[in-house]
Every structure is written in C-alpha cells, then in structure tokens.
Amino acid sequence: MTEEISNMTATTKENPTQQGPLMDVFPINYNEKHIAELVHEIRRKVFVVEQHIDPMIEFDTHENISQHYLAYYKNKAAGTARWRETEQGIKLERFSVLKEYRNSGIGRMLVDRILADVIPTGKKVYLHAQTTTVRFYEKAGFKVTGELFYEANIPHYKMEFI
DSSP states (O other): OHHHHHHOOOBOSSOTTSBOOSEEEEEEOTTSHHHHHHHHHHHIIIIIIISOOOHHHHSOTTGGGSEEEEEEETTEEEEEEEEEEETTEEEEEEEEEOGGGTTTTHHHHHHHHHHHHHGGGOOOEEEEEEGGGHHHHHHTTEEEOSOOEEETTEEEEEEEEO
C-alpha cells in the first residue's frame, strides 16, 4: 500500500489522464475500494503508527456517511480529511498529512477546500483540535469554544469556525 501512495497520480476532473497542479484537493468517492484503501493507509500512518491511536477508534462507523477528501502534492497522495453532519452542525475531522509533506501547505489546502464546500450550508462548522494543532486552525479562522478534553488519550479543544 505504501507504494500505492507513492505512485498515486492526481488527475483533473475534466481529463482524468491529465496530471493536476503542484498541489490540489479533491472530494472523493469513499465507496471506491482503492480510494478508501488510500485514505485508510494515510490515516493509519499518521494516527495509528505515529500517534498510537487504536485502529478501532480511528476507523469508525462514520466512514460511509462522511464526505472524504484527498490532497495531492506533486501528483502524490499526501493527505486526507473528512466532514460529516451531526446534531451540532458540520464536524470536520480526521485531518492527516503524511510526515514528508507537512509544512508544504497541504493541511491548509484541505481546510480551505472543505470550508468552501460546507460554509454555504449555513450550518455551524466545528472540529476537535489536538492541542498541538490549535494555532494552525486559528489561522484558518477557528476559535476555541470549549474546555480541554481528551479523545483517544490525546488532549483536544473544541473549535468553531467564526
């Protein structure tokens, strides 16, 4: 699967054989097996391997009801994220960028693309940010709106898009 991540090529919607720009983010069809496997492999590396999160927590019952995205850097799959509707609004979650692509702008592109898709709904947009990522989300327009809590044994804050 690691080789698949390295060899995955970004394509444009207009011409699936044409390579995309240096960086891009696409909403994806999670029901396509090879796409789901790619998403899982990125998240497995980031959350399960690096952060030691139990796979049973990371891969949950919300997979099929969420809208997933893949981010590409130089035509390689580099990151992923998803959003889903909840009773509280639209929850952004599972932001993950492979280590070798961090600090390249991929994470911000994921956030910006998802916000562009969900803000027009008029619903509250929120997320649970690991304490190490709060500043990143503040720069994207989010504000801490809750007390410190733990999710998967990692400290988090609830944040809302303002």
